[in-house]
Amino acid sequence: MLLQILQDALFAAIAAIGFSAISNPPKRAYFYCALLAAVGHSLRFVLMQAPGIGWHIIVASVVAAFIIGVLAVFLSPKVKTPAETCLFPALLPMIPGIYAYKSFGGLAMSILAIGEESFNHYFYLFAYNGLTCLFILIGMVTGATIPIFLFKNISFRATR
Amino acid sequence: MDSTSYSVTSKELCLFLSRYAVFLLGCGATCIRLEKNVRRMAHAFGKDVELTIMPRHVHMTVYGKDKNEMFTSIDTVLHTAISFDINTRLSELSWEVADRKIGFFEAKERFESIISSRSGNRWVVLLLVSLANASFCRLFGGDWVAMLMVGIATLAGFYLKQQLLRRGFDARVTVFFCAFLSSVLGATCALYGWGTTPDIAIGTSVLYLVPGIPFLNSFSDMIYSHYICAFSRFVDALILTGCLSVGLCCGMLLMNIGMF
Amino acid sequence: MNLPMFTWSCVVALIMVFMLFKVVLFVWAKSVENRLFELGNEYDEFYVPGDSLEDED
Helix, strand or coil, X not given: CHHHHHHHHHHHHHHHHXXXXXXXXXXXXXXXXXXXXXXXXXXXXXXXXXXCCCCCHHHHHHHXXXXXXXXXXXXXXXXXXXXXXXXXXXXHHHCCHHHHHHHHHHHHHHHHCCCHHHHHHHHXXXXXXXXXXXXXXXXXXXXXXXXXXXXXXXXXXXCC | CCHHHCCCCHHHHHHHHHHHHHHHHHCCCCHHHHHHHHHHHHHHCCEEEEEEECCCEEEEEEEEHHHCCEEEEEEECCCCCCCHHXXXXXXXXXXXXXXXXXXXXXXXXXXXXXXXXXXXXXXXXXXXXXXXXXXXXXXXXXXXXXXXXXXXXXXXXXXXXXXXXXCCCCHHHHHHHHHHHHHHHHCHHHHHCCCCCHXXXXXXXXXXXXXXXXXXXXXXXXXXXXXXXXXXXXXXXXXHHHHHHHHHHHHHHHCCCCCC | CCHHHHHHHHHHHHHHHHHHHHHHHXXXXXXXXXXCCCCCCHHXXXXXXXXXXXXXX
C-alpha cells in the first residue's frame, strides 16, 4: 500500500510539473506545485482506496483540495507568489478530465440512440459523468479557496 | 523628477490601471485578485476606483477624493496565453506601488517590461507536457507500453497545438484537431494489441487538452460572486471540452473503438 | 486494409512527411549559412564615383 501511495505521489508530482508548465508559472513555483500535487493526490488516493475508508471521489477531492489549499497559503509567502500560482497547478492532476469528455460522449450517444432503453442508458452516463465532474470541480475549488478566506492576511500579501 | 511624489491625475491613473486590468485578466487571474490589485494601486495614489469586470471588457472609473474629478475608461480584455508568471509579477508590482517603493512612471515602465517578457522555452514545455500526460496514464492504471504511446501521442498533439495557435488558428478548431491526432496515435496499442491497458491509453491520450485552469478560475470567480465572469469562463471551458470530445469521438469512430 | 489501419497509417504517414520536411528545411538552412562559393556584387570590389551606395538615401 505504501509503495502504491509513493508511486501515486511521484506520478502526480510529474503530472503537476508538466501541466503547470503550460500556464507558465514562475520557475521557483515548480517545486512547490509538485510537492502540493504529490501530497494532495496521494491523500485522495488513500481516502478513496485505503481499506476501512473508501470515500467517494467528490468528498475525497474536497478534503485533498483543502489540505493543498492550507499548504499553499502557508508556502506562498516563502515562494513570493500569490496562493493560486502554486495552488491551481497542484489541483490540475485531480481535474476529472475523463468524466468531462465521457459526459459529452454520453450526450452525443444519447441523441443518436434509438429506443428508450438505449437513450436512458446513455443519458444516465451523461448525467452521472457530468454531475460527478461538476461537483468534483466545485468541491475542489471550494476546498482550496476556504484556506485563502480563513488566512486572508497571509494569502493576499504573499507577493509583498 | 522623483516620481514617488508626482501627483497623478485621474485620467493618467485610469488609463494605466485599465491596461493593467485587461492584461491581468487576459493572463488568467481571478476577478478577486484583479479587484484587490487595482484598488490597492489606486489608494496608493490617493484615488478611489470602481470596476465592472465583464467577460470581454473591463469598465473602470477612477475618481479623486471628494469625487471632484473622475475619469472612466472601457478596455477590451486581451486573449493572451495563461501565464502565472506575469500574474505574479503584476501582483508584486501592485504591492511595490502600494508600499510607495516606486512611483507612477516607474510603475508604468515596469508594467511595460513585464507584459513584453517572453514565456519559457517551447521545447521544454512540450517535453514536460508529454511526460506529464504519460504520468497521468500511469495514475489511471496504464502499463508502461500505454504510457509510452500516450507520451508520443501527447508529443505530437501538443506540438500541433503550439504550431496552430502560433499561426492564429481558433482555439476550438485547434483542440479538435489535436484531440483527433492524439486519439488516433493513442489507439495504436489497441490496433496492434500491445500492452494490457489499451483503453486507458486512448482515454488518457487527450487529457492534456482539458482546460483545467479556466474551469478552476470560473469556480473561483463564482465563489467571490463574480457570476457573469464565472459563467463566461465556464462556457469557454465547456466549449473547449466539447471540441475535445468531438475530436476524440471522431478518432475513436475511425479507429473502430467504442467509448462505452 | 480496414478503416482503422488506413486512418492510423495516414496519420502516421503525414507526421513522418512533416518531420522529414522539417529536417530537410533545417539542413538546407544550415548549408546556406556556410557556403564556400557565393555570387557577389562587383561593387564590393570596385568603386566608381557615381555608384549608388546602399547606405546613402
